[in-house]
Amino acid sequence: MTAAAVAHLVRAGLLVYLGGEVEFPDVHPDQVNTLARRRDLPALLDRHVPLGPAQSARRLGVRRVDFDAAVRLGFLSPVGTVEIDYKSHGGWTTVPLYSTFPVGLVC
Template identity: 65%
Template sequence: MSRSSPTSTRTRPPSRRAAGTCPRSWTRHVPLGPDQAARRRGVRRVDFDQVVRLGWLASVGSVEVDFKRQGGVTTVPLYDAQEIALLEVVRPSVDWRPVRTTAAGRRSPLAVLDPSPGWERVLLAEVARIAGVVRAAVVNWRRRHDNFPDPVAGTSVHPQFDHRAVVAWLLDHDKIEVPPDRHSPRWSRPGQVPPRSGSASTTRG
C-alpha cells in the first residue's frame, strides 16, 4: 500500500480535550503515536512495541513533542491508522486474543516471535487466509488479473509473495476491508472484541 515519505514537525503535547477529538475512522490514513495506536488496537503499549520490533508496522513519519517539564524535546514516531486497523486481518497466523487480554506487567505473547524476513513472504494458502477465501480463489485471481503481485521467491509450484504488495492488491480490489474502530459504540461493552478470522496459533502455517 502507498506510504507518504517520513516527515517531522515540532509541537506541544496535545491537551486531553484535543486528544479526545482525534478522528476515529480506521479508513483514513491518520498518523498515530505509539500510545494512541496501542489504545486504538486494544493492546498494551508493550505489545504494540513488539509489533514494531517484528517489522509488521513501519513509521510513516515523526513529530517532535516539547515536554518542557520532562526533559525537553522527544521525537515520537507516527504510524498509519489504517495499517494498525488491518493488523489482525493481514496477520491471520497470529493468535491476537491473548495479546489483547494479557494482564499489565506480564510479558507480551509476541515477545516469543522472531523478526524473521519470512514474515514478509506469503504463500498462496496464506493469501487465501488473509482474504477469507479458499486457495483456488487466489489462484483464479492470479490468472484473471495481470496486476496481481509477482512472486518474489519460492518455486513455480509454491510461489512466495511480498506481504505488503499482496495486502495492497487485496485492498485495491475490495478483497479485504478495514475493520471498524474498536472505540466505536459497537465494541464499547467491556470484554467484547470484534470477530476475527484465521488460525489460533502464533506459528506460521
Template identity: 40%
Template structure:
C-alpha cells in the same frame, strides 16, 4: 480536521496540494467543499487520524512494550508503516519526534494476525516478557 488528515487526503488523491511550502498546504476552496460534501467524510477522517506509539498501543489495548514488538522493531507481526513523524511532549518544554500511524493501519493489526492470542497478550503483567518476543520475524520481501 488536522493537518495530518489533510496530508493523508492529499496522499489518497482526494485533495491536490497547491503549495510549495513543505510546512503547510494550500487547497482550492471548491475541491475542499467537494470533499466536505462526501457522505463518508467522517469515516475517512477517523481512518486517517494520527496515532503515536503510546496511542496505538492504547488503541490495541496492549502494553507499549508489546506494541514495540511489532514492525519496525523486530518486525514479528509484519509491516505497520509509519506515515509521518510528529513531535510529542517528552518533558515540560522538551519534545521528541515519534512515528505516526493512521488509525486504519493500527486497526488492521489485530485482524491481520489471528495467530496471536490478543486476550492473553492483554493480560501480561508489567515487567513480564512479551509473548510476541518469541515470534519469529517475518522475512523481508524479495524485490521483484
C-alpha cells in the same frame, strides 16, 4: 479543518494539492466542498491521520508493550515523526507516528 488534516487528506489521495505554503495549503475548492458534504468525513480523517504509539495500541486494543513488540518485529513501521517539547521532562522528544490503516490490518 486544519492544515495538517488537509495534508493528510492530500496524501490519502482525497484532495489534490495545488501548491503554496505548508501552513496554508492550496487545494481545489470544489473538491473541499464535495469532501465536506460527505457523511463519513470524520471516519476518513480518523483513518488517514497518523497516530502515536500509545494511540495506535489503544486503537488495536492491545497493551503498549505488545504494540512495541509488533514494531520491533517489523509488522508496523512509522510513517512519520513529530517533535514534542516536554519541558518538564528534559526537552524535545521525537515521537514516531503510525498510519491507522496498517494498524487496523494487523487486528
